[in-house]
Amino acid sequence: MNDSLRQEINRRRTFAIISHPDAGKTTLTENMLLYSGAIRVSGSVTAKKGQKHAASDWMSMEQERGISITSSALQFEYGDHVINLLDTPGHEDFSEDTYRTLMAVDSAVMVLDAAKGVETQTRKLFAVCRERGIPIFTFINKMDRPYLDPYDLIDEVENVLGIAAVPVTWPVGEPGDFRGVFERSSQSVHLFERTAGNKHRAAVTTGGYDDPHVTQLVGSTAHNRLKHDMELVEGGMHQFELDAFNRGEMTPVFFGSALTHFGVENFIQQFIQWAPTPRPKHTSSGLVQPDAPYFSGFVYKIQANMDKAHRDRVAFIRIVSGKFERGMKANHVRHGREIKMAYPCRLFAGERETIDDAYPGDVIGLVNPGIFKIGDVISAGPSFSIKRFPVFTPERFLAVTLPDPSKRKGFVKGMTQLGEEGVIQVFNPSGGSVQPIIAAVGQLQFDVFFARMEEEYGVPLRHDTLPYTVCRWVDPQGYQPQSTDLLKQVHDHDGQLAVLFQGDWEVDYAERQYPGLKLLSAPPGLENIWES
Numbered sequence: 001m002n003d004s005l006r007q008e009i010n011r012r013r014t015f016a017i018i019s020h021p022d023a024g025k026t027t028l029t030e031n032m033l034l035y036s037g038a039i040r041v042s043g044s045v046t047a048k049k050g051q052k053h054a055a056s057d058w059m060s061m062e063q064e065r066g067i068s069i070t071s072s073a074l075q076f077e078y079g080d081h082v083i084n085l086l087d088t089p090g091h092e093d094f095s096e097d098t099y100r101t102l103m104a105v106d107s108a109v110m111v112l113d114a115a116k117g118v119e120t121q122t123r124k125l126f127a128v129c130r131e132r133g134i135p136i137f138t139f140i141n142k143m144d145r146p147y148l149d150p151y152d153l154i155d156e157v158e159n160v161l162g163i164a165a166v167p168v169t170w171p172v173g174e175p176g177d178f179r180g181v182f183e184r185s186s187q188s189v190h191l192f193e194r195t196a197g198n199k200h201r202a203a204v205t206t207g208g209y210d211d212p213h214v215t216q217l218v219g220s221t222a223h224n225r226l227k228h229d230m231e232l233v234e235g236g237m238h239q240f241e242l243d244a245f246n247r248g249e250m251t252p253v254f255f256g257s258a259l260t261h262f263g264v265e266n267f268i269q270q271f272i273q274w275a276p277t278p279r280p281k282h283t284s285s286g287l288v289q290p291d292a293p294y295f296s297g298f299v300y301k302i303q304a305n306m307d308k309a310h311r312d313r314v315a316f317i318r319i320v321s322g323k324f325e326r327g328m329k330a331n332h333v334r335h336g337r338e339i340k341m342a343y344p345c346r347l348f349a350g351e352r353e354t355i356d357d358a359y360p361g362d363v364i365g366l367v368n369p370g371i372f373k374i375g376d377v378i379s380a381g382p383s384f385s386i387k388r389f390p391v392f393t394p395e396r397f398l399a400v401t402l403p404d405p406s407k408r409k410g411f412v413k414g415m416t417q418l419g420e421e422g423v424i425q426v427f428n429p430s431g432g433s434v435q436p437i438i439a440a441v442g443q444l445q446f447d448v449f450f451a452r453m454e455e456e457y458g459v460p461l462r463h464d465t466l467p468y469t470v471c472r473w474v475d476p477q478g479y480q481p482q483s484t485d486l487l488k489q490v491h492d493h494d495g496q497l498a499v500l501f502q503g504d505w506e507v508d509y510a511e512r513q514y515p516g517l518k519l520l521s522a523p524p525g526l527e528n529i530w531e532s
Helices: 003-011 025-036 060-065 095-102 120-132 150-161 212-218 220-236 242-246 264-274 405-421 443-457 504-513
Strands: 012-019 072-078 081-087 107-113 136-141 164-167 169-174 177-183 188-193 203-208 250-255 281-283 286-288 296-304 313-321 329-332 337-340 345-348 351-354 363-367 377-379 396-401 425-429 437-440 462-465 470-474 488-491 497-501
Touching (some): 003 081, 025 107, 025 264, 095 296, 136 150, 177 220, 188 212, 405 425
Parallel strands (some): 012 081, 012 107, 136 250, 164 250
Antiparallel strands (some): 072 081, 169 177, 281 286, 470 497
16 A cells, blocks of 8 residues: 555545535535635635625626535645535535535535524435435534524434434524534633624634633623533433444534634534545445555536636546546546546636646546546546436426527537536437427526526527426336327437326326336436445
8 A cells, every 4th residue: 555645545535515505505615715724715716807706606697696506626725634625506406416426525514504404405415415324514504693492403403314413512602692612522612703794714712611711701691501501411412423423323513603603613623533534435346445556536527618718618527546647547437448637627716727636535627528427437447337326307398499590509519518517407309309308307407507508608599398297217128109109208318218297197197008118217227226
């Protein structure tokens, strides 16, 4: 084993932040950048033309709406450690891009709104993490506002998500007057002061549990409540166990406010200590260890038009094993041929930085001239494949029309590239129709698609809403629908045959009408595959 490789692996932490929209995910992301020194002022990344927007949100629609639409990959150092933060979309419509990102992380941070607790999208994302065995930290955010009882929040995490929740820090103060946190491991109180505009790190005063100075600062009422709370917590709640956390059976819970930066540094320091280093990857050839003596990685995301000057595509590659070096050659497993990776880059706020080397857990960007697809493996050693990435059954369908035939080249390019990204799914009707169908889980995906087609490809489109709400793929081992069958038959981007229905009742009718017809909720080949 190469000692320098192992040292680099041990330095790295690769994780994602998951949350329901508006729980404060992007604000916490910027807090981590602020406390690492990657940015000096919260909420600013060399904003041009007077714009103010989040560091991790670079697409114009993200800046306008104040939401995260794409997944971005941020790398920064915190002390001696290298942090890879795979920021995920914060809107419920963008499940596919989010789930792909969760295939590339070793741990996750679940952000909850202290006034709302566990919300719908949080449950969905937690379930994916749980299924994949991803260890989860919990950060209960927005404690600077009125919040639910902390005991009730802990109980809700345990009861709704079915995981042991262990408070590592505990709020000091009252709802509406959040002063700081009590850190159980050090038995110390950390009191914070706001900075002007919440743009800089919060000033902190630290003292012992019974320090008279601390009592004076928080007041006797808040101190007595803290003392009472700690007696209950120490006497009735779990103690943190690292092994249980790594098995996904226990989540450490932190209280704080990402907006005011209260309690954030306490969380970051424990995260660095407990978050797992890059883990082995399950593949078709067995476990690939991160310290294997060869480079390997897989494509988990493709993003078009990150550089408006070049209008190209970037493939995001999570490194699984070995050391990556600029200019090295490796085998593109799906194509079965060698490729040279001459221009690797790291991405931050839409800008690129050329890199010379990278290690397991890191994410590198490679300009994609059409050779990469989601799930592709690149290896300088043995060839292997990984579990195919999830495809989500769409529920909304539109037929799109190109008003200006002279823009057909841009139309085809945009449809292909945005379909590859997973912004929408593209289906082509059987029977020779030239009017493609786009499909999505939610309306925002359509909004993004049409905005990007016009802004990035110069192709405005018209569309008609279709009555379908269900998509099922046809198992090639069963009955193959004929053109005379009264079914809306389409082909997906891989040429797989699928059928669109107006509701579950139509699905039931079709299965009765054609007894040999086998309908699948995902493309053939996604069932009965080994775990990742």
